[in-house]
Amino acid sequence: MLNFLTLLISYFILFILFPLPIAVFLNRYIKNNFLFSFAASIGLALPVSALLLNYLLIFFPHFPKSFYLGIILSFFLVVSIIQKNEFKLFLNSLFIEFKLLFGKYSLLCFLLLIVAVFLQVSYSILKPFTEHDSFEYAIQGRIFAKELSIEYLKNRYDINSGFYYVGLHGYIYPLIYSLENIYTSYFLKPSDFLFRGLNTFYSFFILLMTVSYLKNKSIKLALVSLLIIVFTYSFIFTALQTSLDHLRIFLLLVFLFFWKENFNETKIGFILLLFIILGLSANIHSLNMIIACFLLFAWSIYQLINKKPLHLIIVACFAFLFGGSFHYLLDTFFGTGWIFKL
Amino acid sequence: MEKLKKNIWLVLISILLVDFVLIYFQNFYNYSSNNIDYVNRGIESNFKIITNGYLGIFFNVKYFGLFSWLIIPIGIYYSKKNKYYFFLFILFLIIALIIGFLGYINFRYAYTFTIPIQLIIAYFLFSNNLFSDKNFTLVFVFLYLAHFVFFVSIDMIPKYYNRIQSNLNTTSNKKSIYKYIDENIKSDSVFLVNNIPQFYYYTKRFGYFYWCKDDELFTNDKRIKLFNTQNLNSVHKELKQLKVNYIFSDTLFNMYSSSFHKYLRNYTKPIYRQERLVVYQLK
Numbered sequence: 001m002l003n004f005l006t007l008l009i010s011y012f013i014l015f016i017l018f019p020l021p022i023a024v025f026l027n028r029y030i031k032n033n034f035l036f037s038f039a040a041s042i043g044l045a046l047p048v049s050a051l052l053l054n055y056l057l058i059f060f061p062h063f064p065k066s067f068y069l070g071i072i073l074s075f076f077l078v079v080s081i082i083q084k085n086e087f088k089l090f091l092n093s094l095f096i097e098f099k100l101l102f103g104k105y106s107l108l109c110f111l112l113l114i115v116a117v118f119l120q121v122s123y124s125i126l127k128p129f130t131e132h133d134s135f136e137y138a139i140q141g142r143i144f145a146k147e148l149s150i151e152y153l154k155n156r157y158d159i160n161s162g163f164y165y166v167g168l169h170g171y172i173y174p175l176i177y178s179l180e181n182i183y184t185s186y187f188l189k190p191s192d193f194l195f196r197g198l199n200t201f202y203s204f205f206i207l208l209m210t211v212s213y214l215k216n217k218s219i220k221l222a223l224v225s226l227l228i229i230v231f232t233y234s235f236i237f238t239a240l241q242t243s244l245d246h247l248r249i250f251l252l253l254v255f256l257f258f259w260k261e262n263f264n265e266t267k268i269g270f271i272l273l274l275f276i277i278l279g280l281s282a283n284i285h286s287l288n289m290i291i292a293c294f295l296l297f298a299w300s301i302y303q304l305i306n307k308k309p310l311h312l313i314i315v316a317c318f319a320f321l322f323g324g325s326f327h328y329l330l331d332t333f334f335g336t337g338w339i340f341k342l
Numbered sequence: 343m344e345k346l347k348k349n350i351w352l353v354l355i356s357i358l359l360v361d362f363v364l365i366y367f368q369n370f371y372n373y374s375s376n377n378i379d380y381v382n383r384g385i386e387s388n389f390k391i392i393t394n395g396y397l398g399i400f401f402n403v404k405y406f407g408l409f410s411w412l413i414i415p416i417g418i419y420y421s422k423k424n425k426y427y428f429f430l431f432i433l434f435l436i437i438a439l440i441i442g443f444l445g446y447i448n449f450r451y452a453y454t455f456t457i458p459i460q461l462i463i464a465y466f467l468f469s470n471n472l473f474s475d476k477n478f479t480l481v482f483v484f485l486y487l488a489h490f491v492f493f494v495s496i497d498m499i500p501k502y503y504n505r506i507q508s509n510l511n512t513t514s515n516k517k518s519i520y521k522y523i524d525e526n527i528k529s530d531s532v533f534l535v536n537n538i539p540q541f542y543y544y545t546k547r548f549g550y551f552y553w554c555k556d557d558e559l560f561t562n563d564k565r566i567k568l569f570n571t572q573n574l575n576s577v578h579k580e581l582k583q584l585k586v587n588y589i590f591s592d593t594l595f596n597m598y599s600s601s602f603h604k605y606l607r608n609y610t611k612p613i614y615r616q617e618r619l620v621v622y623q624l625k
Binding site for chain 1: 404405406407426429430433436437440441445449450451453454456457458460461463464465468473479482483486487489490493494497498502532533535537538539540542543548549550551553560561562563
């Protein structure tokens, strides 16, 4: 029962409270779609928290656990305070849009959402943990949480257990495990339920975000898209597993939707946001890193064709690196050698 | 486009015929292969390695649905409208081929593009008013549903049932192999762990990480190719030098290396077994 309550509270913080300031910020670049801003930011707060933890463990290793949690909390608090004037307006608009969309069924839809969350939390607790690769990330996450530091080493070998981390990818996914391990250690024995159920949650976020994005084009298109995603075998097959796949696909989709929504936008704030999201996606998996490089290239070509200033591309590259792809540079030159290792 | 709209049912039936051929040869035709890894991953024949692997993004019908390959004609259609779309389409094909040729072994890599592809297909049909025909919309969604129910019942349910049963026995059973290791094997014992990370997650014992398929044993400062140039006796001595007393492996994984399998048969004895997981003691 304590597990269930802790999990509900942590979900509320990570998937409702933390995403709100991000949603308000995203909303500056999205026209009349408050639900999409919120749906996209629901899944962004957790990888952003893990990215912060990543930098903290690199630059400020071996501090007490409360230091790391405090900094992450402060970050979201500061972003909220900076935007405090827009908060109320955003929340009001969000509720109005929800009511307009569902009309007299608003309450029913809201209750269905709560039931869906409840079912997913239960699934996270009851689901057997079986997936080979996720064990590797989980063990590495546990090692990070224990050592409270990240160093770039040629061999990522744990001298205490003999475990050798063969993963090539960024550390955000293992660090989500570390984050859960750190905050649950205050309440009970460190648990892994958030980590286990993460993929199922992100499956839900993908659907939520897609429907909220497409509903402004056409309700029929949104519903058909929802059905064809759900009835694609690989979607459900992946959704039921403990894996990083739907997290990385979610982040890639946020980037694609966000780019499509603002194809010609060149404000610095937008470019920073867009490419930090792409950087986050790249950090989760090396495959996303490769795809992200092509996307950055495609975006840059579009700017050059339209004779936009070159400094925009430089800003995009820096945002992309800061968002998480910097890991691969560090790993290539100071760590395992990434995909170039012999 | 007008031609397509007029003959939409004929086009749909043609698409389904192509899909039935793909489904049959990808899932029901028997191919003989000795490569157990390829059999498990559904790429054990030339036809399957091309359609499920290299070009899996478009033609792996089981995982990515009946219509994924339509992204190619749709991409060509949009490419004709705009030079930048043409550039994006070519870029997409390059990425798809890179993923296909580097990651053909696992459908998860190709899956990255499945949702964007489905959305582009839906958007194409919507923007060309094909969804304005109620019957077409119903048939289109029904085909997805039928495909999904079919593969869930023949593939997912049996797979998940076995996996959950196996996992419940392995991790929560009182006689779990991990409990056995923690309770019955001395704390200073050293294991050779054949690519089973669960060992580190559930036990407190020390184990060198090894993967027999690549024949790589990882230590603090080097990677050792155990069976590369040595006979089994030398391997045994090398493991003794590393103070290894036990090997923890999966009987399915053992099949990936005949040398490793032979070593287990001749130089170790199994002392505890739970389904496919076995603890071997070095003689």
